[in-house]
Amino acid sequence: MKAVFFINQNQINTMKFPFKIIALALIGGLFITSCGPSTDDVKKDMRGEGALSSDAAERVYVKPGEYDEYYAFLSGGFSGQLAVYGLPSGRLFKVIPVFSVDPEKAYGFNEETKPMLETTHGFIPWDDSHHPELSQTDGETDGRWIFINGNNTPRIARVDLKTFETVEIIEIPNSAGNHSSPFTTENTEYVVAGTRFAVPFQQKDMAIKDYKGNFKGALSYIKVDSVTGHMNIEFQVLMPGFNYDLSHSGKGKSHGWSFFTTYNTEEASTLLEVNASQNDKDYIAAINWKKAEEYIKAGKFKTMPGKHAHNLYSDETHSATSEIIDEVKVLDPAECPGLVYFMPTPKSPHGVDVDPTGEYIVGNGKLSADLTVHSFTKMLKAIEDKAYDGDAYGIPILKYEAVHAGTVKQPGLGPLHTEFDDKGNAYTTFFISSEVVKWKVGTWEVIDRKPTYYSVGHLMIPGGDSKKPTGKYLVAMNKITKDRYLSTGPEVTQSAQLYDISGEKMELLLDFPTIGEPHYAQGIHKDKVHPKTTKIYKLDDNHHPFAAKSDRDTKVVREGNIVHVYMTMIRSHFAPDNIEGIKVGDEVYFHITNLEQDYDVPHGFSVLGAQNSELLVMPGQTETLVWYPKYEGVIPFYCTDFCSALHQEMQGYVRVSARKSNTELKWSLGED
Amino acid sequence: MKGRILMGSAGILLLLMFLFPMWKITLSAPQYPDGLTMYIWVNKITGDEPGTLENINLMNHYVGMKMIEPSMFPELEIFPVVIYIVSALAFIFAFIGRRKLYLLWTGLISILGVVGVYDFYTWLYDYGHNLSPHAAIKVPGQAYMPPVFGYKILLNFHVWSYPQGASYLIAIAVFFALLAWYFTPKKAF
Incomplete structure (x- = not known):
């Protein structure tokens, strides 16, 4: 049988x-x-x-001391962070703290980085980070910055790829569930941020059932300065109250446009799993942002309330600042003809992906068994011919047949995302049937399919959403892991899988565990990033207001019950390492400068009873830890990063006296 | 005439010494895959990175070696003056054009070169042997004297020490002065 x-x-x-x-x-x-x-x-x-093919191990093995060929940046999802891996090895190099505090690196705990997590709601220690997006020049990843969205309290962060540190976070006003973000335009003119939840615009107290027609969705265009990378919200497009799921920008011939998928065009406010799945087709919104720029220039915008925080970190002061901006410019598509068009797309499309030529726009209708592809050329023609099928809140709906380029027939169930290679192929993930399907752009034929373990979400090919994709590796990021690794109880690791896509058939090479839950990822060749990274911060360029740049500059200054300790560290001592005259109830700021000017010689600092974290200070950097001594005594502090042969001797004492004592304030190093 | 030109050229070569280091000492250890490289010039001591000297000092203080600071070397003040004087002599001798003077100059610069290398040796000896009694790491019988010329292993460090451009310039200058002597007829006038 x-x-x-x-x-x-x-x-x-x-x-x-x-x-x-x-x-x-x-x-x-x-x-x-x-x-x-x-x-x-x-x-x-x-x-x-x-x-598995028998030589899979050889193809992912990176010899000790050798480098991976690609960087892979996988979002941490509900961890709020961004993880850096090497491909093909799948080795984890760094977890960059972005939206969540990290006591290991003192991110959000030291005085310098606290402002990074400020919002209009105050300090927020966590978010849900979904989509990393590398900056691009001429449609190609350039290795300068990587952007990532905070989903829950809408924000976009910029990470500098010289230092691999989060250097800027901007809050997105009039938005909720910042999911269709941050997708870059061809020259990083903008990163876009769409709202997943429609919300009252402006926010106000109203009945939820009055959603329809009253809630709105804002799509934000965040201008990125081409030199400094600094972000500002240039304008928002005020859209109907649909849910804006994902986005990608046009490239090449479609440069100047961006595309957003929508779901819940039914505008339901409850039981969305049923009520938002009724329409046969939802839309891909095509936004002509070059047109938007013209409207802005012509003054066709309204300046509206849009309170948002803008947080910026400086490598010179080694500190962040946070400011609140009150207003935004808003464009209403009903008053700006030619700004927005809707392309009907079957069944709640999730990802929208533009092929490397910019011609094809793939709508991954997640409840559909087919994959719908639109043509940019046909779209322009349809606009010219006014081939409309009515409108939605004044926005023309283009005729499906007039924009439709082709359909990949029954490739699987539950298409979510598509990326491209350098040979004219596309790769789409199917969540329900748990597989990656390779198909030919233009002929729409399925070439190959490979299972994923299990239920794949996003996929990533280095450069796979740019004009210049690579054709070597594909990373599938799975939503379910189950039995793939040694069990760690009810909560198990998340998983990514590496496929070789250089041949006609895809080959599974490797499983590797990931932090949090990876959503999207980006990959880039090592040569675009590795040689340009910062090794040390120059002490001469340190403009931290509390820096002590040599042992001679160290001191302890009391202002009422606030005490500032200007401290240095170098192999293998703190200066000063004996401090007396601190009192119970003081607010003690340890401003600690790492005097080292050598690569990979960080020093740590921790003091008994600190209620925040340690400090981990890179060479040439200054960081500040605040400490509230609670009891009288002699309290030790020490270096937490094994820095040298005499690391264990790198320690000191603070004498804490009673509030009313008159112990003299003094500090020393090497005196008895 | 040939002699005068060669002698004058020898003087110019000496002046060019300010443009190149005289000696190069490279330290390498597992923790320093790129190595720490120190250059000794006529008038200064530099590293291949702005922090190299500090980093060498940081390493060496564990075994009690002295801090290298350019201010502790009077040589860096004296050497340039000597170079100026000797090259001025070269020009004067070239002007006078006497072959005996060329030979005298050759002898002078050769002696100065030997004295320079001996000075370098005594400093390296002192640097490697005269250790602080309070050093954190003491290895009985271990000295840390880098080689004057060649390669040596000192604890975890591999050390290379070789002459650089400015030293070769002296050698060429000596050679030029000898040529000047050779090409100048005995009866000059």
């Missing part, structure tokens, strides 16, 4: 989708009647065991 009815995973994978379900059902049925393949065989097959 077994020999007759056994169907292996590869056969399943090459079947068209409905047959696959039937095949799976058949296996299931046979299993129940206990005359099918053995449970173990099916399980083994489901895990993809035995499907």
